[in-house]
Amino acid sequence: MTVSNETSSVPVPKPWVMGIAPYVPGRATGDDGRPLAKLSANENPLGCSAKAREAFVAEADMSRYPDPGATLLREALAAEYDLDPARILYGTGSDELLHLAAGAFAAHGDEVVYVRYGFAVYDIAARRVGATPVIAPDKDYGTDVDAILSVVTPRTKIVYLANPNNPTSTLVSRDEIARLHAALPKDCLFVLDQAYSEYLEPEQDDGGLELAKSQDNVFVTRTFSKIYGLAAERIGWGYGSAAMIDAMHRIRAPFNVTTAGQKAAIAALHDHEFVAMSRAHNAKWRTWLAEEVAALGNHGLRAVPSATNFLLILFEGDVTAERAYKGLMEAGYITRWLPGQGLPNALRITIGTEEDTRGVAAALRTLVAGA
Ligand SMILES: *Cc1c(COP(=O)(O)O)cnc(C)c1O
Numbered sequence: 001m002t003v004s005n006e007t008s009s010v011p012v013p014k015p016w017v018m019g020i021a022p023y024v025p026g027r028a029t030g031d032d033g034r035p036l037a038k039l040s041a042n043e044n045p046l047g048c049s050a051k052a053r054e055a056f057v058a059e060a061d062m063s064r065y066p067d068p069g070a071t072l073l074r075e076a077l078a079a080e081y082d083l084d085p086a087r088i089l090y091g092t093g094s095d096e097l098l099h100l101a102a103g104a105f106a107a108h109g110d111e112v113v114y115v116r117y118g119f120a121v122y123d124i125a126a127r128r129v130g131a132t133p134v135i136a137p138d139k140d141y142g143t144d145v146d147a148i149l150s151v152v153t154p155r156t157k158i159v160y161l162a163n164p165n166n167p168t169s170t171l172v173s174r175d176e177i178a179r180l181h182a183a184l185p186k187d188c189l190f191v192l193d194q195a196y197s198e199y200l201e202p203e204q205d206d207g208g209l210e211l212a213k214s215q216d217n218v219f220v221t222r223t224f225s226k227i228y229g230l231a232a233e234r235i236g237w238g239y240g241s242a243a244m245i246d247a248m249h250r251i252r253a254p255f256n257v258t259t260a261g262q263k264a265a266i267a268a269l270h271d272h273e274f275v276a277m278s279r280a281h282n283a284k285w286r287t288w289l290a291e292e293v294a295a296l297g298n299h300g301l302r303a304v305p306s307a308t309n310f311l312l313i314l315f316e317g318d319v320t321a322e323r324a325y326k327g328l329m330e331a332g333y334i335t336r337w338l339p340g341q342g343l344p345n346a347l348r349i350t351i352g353t354e355e356d357t358r359g360v361a362a363a364l365r366t367l368v369a370g371a
Helices: 048-058 071-081 093-105 121-126 143-149 176-184 208-214 242-249 259-270 272-294 323-332 354-369
Strands: 086-094 111-117 133-138 156-161 189-193 218-222 235-239 301-302 309-316 337-338 345-351
Touching: 048 071, 048 259, 048 272, 071 086, 071 235, 071 259, 086 093, 086 242, 093 121, 093 156, 093 189, 093 218, 093 235, 093 242, 111 121, 111 143, 121 156, 121 309, 133 143, 143 156, 143 176, 176 189, 176 208, 176 235, 189 208, 208 218, 208 235, 272 309, 272 354, 309 323, 323 337, 323 345, 323 354
Parallel strands: 111 133, 111 156, 156 189, 189 218
Antiparallel strands: 086 235, 218 235, 301 309, 309 345, 337 345
16 A cells, blocks of 8 residues: 655545444434434443442542553452453453554554454454454354464464454354464464453353463453443453563553543452343343244244354345344334444344343344234
């Protein structure tokens, strides 16, 4: 890519920045502006831990900068997961961590790999630094380790992989993650985005944190936005080698996690009961909704097997995903239709409260019956 030398009367953005398709956030309102049951952003329908809310509300001092080192939060995370607190990085959501990885390890001319239906932020993070995105094809919406390895070259500086993945909800096994890592070049950063890992059962653990403890090229990211229900506070954390974390510290914003957010996150981390309740609620209603969708299989509906707090529902019959998206909106539910991510035939629906989950299933049944 060449940058023009011609003079301009206005500041000219970098050409690769103008090649970025802006992130499309999950909506909370209908086309007419009316608030709807929000099943579009994978938030926790049970809210957050009461203890986290108390810690948040109790933090009244807004005049001082937050602890730039997030010391107590790092110590709490280190104790919880048996980590070295010095190797924990924190961010304004894990989104910031994904950007820091690209900012520190990729540049113009480098390649950044992710799967075809990968998390939208990877594309933005790669293009922002002028790197070239390289897409690995999927296998029936799931992550295909061999396909990833087939596009990795000596120019690949980062492989981003969400496990489980968003928007497909699929999970790659521990053995496959280990096989992928073992085959990557040692100088290729493997960013394993575990935004949904707290929704997994212990036997589904992909081994990412163990890998990050011992391997210099693995960076695991986690978030407080999903099961912990602190999305508004924007808190993520990541674990990598000391050298990797040092590089990313150099480019992060100095005070990137708020004081109240740090305190709420510590309380949320320690409220195991709330996390277990959220996981159980999700498992129960995800299974229920998946069965409802399976019952509509003769109308061409199919849910991708999910390891997350959402279902990706494919519409392969008379009712299109677009029609279902609009119909659900009319019925009071906002879901995620993703034509911009190559999924015009699918809706991503967050597992909500019992009432909302039953409601969305009833609305789907009505829609297909009327088709
Ligand atoms: C939601 C999500 C994140 C992170 O969100 P933050 O709120 O920025 O922590 C990261 N990766 C994936 C795959 C997600 O779905």
